[in-house]
Amino acid sequence: MITFSHDCPYCKKKNVAFEVGDFGMREQRHSDKDVIAILGTCNNCGGGIVTNVNTSRFRGYRQSESERIQHILEKHHGEKYSLEEILPRREFVFYPQPAKPEIPEYLPRDLEHAFVEAEDLYCLVEENKFIKQAGNSYRAIIELALSKLDNNSQDKNLNQRINQLAEQGKLSPSMKDFAHRIRTLGNGASHALLEFSPQDLEDIRLFTRLFLIYAFTLPAMIPKVES
Numbered sequence: 485m486i487t488f489s490h491d492c493p494y495c496k497k498k499n500v501a502f503e504v505g506d507f508g509m510r511e512q513r514h515s516d517k518d519v520i521a522i523l524g525t526c527n528n529c530g531g532g533i534v535t536n537v538n539t540s541r542f543r544g545y546r547q548s549e550s551e552r553i554q555h556i557l558e559k560h561h562g563e564k565y566s567l568e569e570i571l572p573r574r575e576f577v578f579y580p581q582p583a584k585p586e587i588p589e590y591l592p593r594d595l596e597h598a599f600v601e602a603e604d605l606y607c608l609v610e611e612n613k614f615i616k617q618a619g620n621s622y623r624a625i626i627e628l629a630l631s632k633l634d635n636n637s638q639d640k641n642l643n644q645r646i647n648q649l650a651e652q653g654k655l656s657p658s659m660k661d662f663a664h665r666i667r668t669l670g671n672g673a674s675h676a677l678l679e680f681s682p683q684d685l686e687d688i689r690l691f692t693r694l695f696l697i698y699a700f701t702l703p704a705m706i707p708k709v710e711s
């Protein structure tokens with residue numbers, strides 16, 4: 485089947501060749517349209533992506549559009565090397581989509597800047613590359629975020645600061661729990677000899693974002709009570 489180029493959402497390689505592994509054509513009920521779901525697999529990492537193409541089943545004096553596209557997918561051996569060239573005037577949206585930065589609203593400026601950097605690093609993560617660096621940058625964000633919640637700017641380790649803020653009532657029990665989980669995951673990211681897996685990175689990214697939303701975004705969204 486045909487090959488086309490696309491940015492891989494898994495191994496993050498740009499313009500890597502994807503081979504059409506298979507496709508499925510289904511009639512859309514109550515219309516003369518078909519949906520062709522195309523599965524492509526990355527020649528570098530093997531990851532699969534899917535796109536849906538709506539085509540017309542209407543048959544003029546020649547084959548229908550659905551048949552023509554099915555034919556191209558199966559038989560094409562030309563030089564063309566993008567799905568848009570092979571099937572012109574169509575837009576292809578592939579799933580899964582590449583990771584995009586997701587920045588919580590209403591963060592203090594330096595915290596927002598640090599989070600954008602961590603997200604940029606996260607989007608660069610490839611298999612076994614930059615995983616610890618990205619994890620470390622989320623841990624650094626929690627240190628910065630907690631120092632903003634703490635009136636006592638004295639230098640202290642993360643464990644002490646989390647416990648003290650919780651004792652002072654500045655962190656709810658669930659936020660204290662979040663912060664400790666980020667701290668523990670962050671230990672793995674910052675020590676050369678400790679394990680830090682891609683799933684650990686997903687967890688520390690999620691916990692950090694939730695912590696920031698809880699600590700900064702939600703309080704800023706509550707309308708001020710007029711006195």
Ligand SMILES: [Zn+2]
Pocket residue numbers: 492493494495496497500526527528529530531
């Ligand atoms: Zn890939």
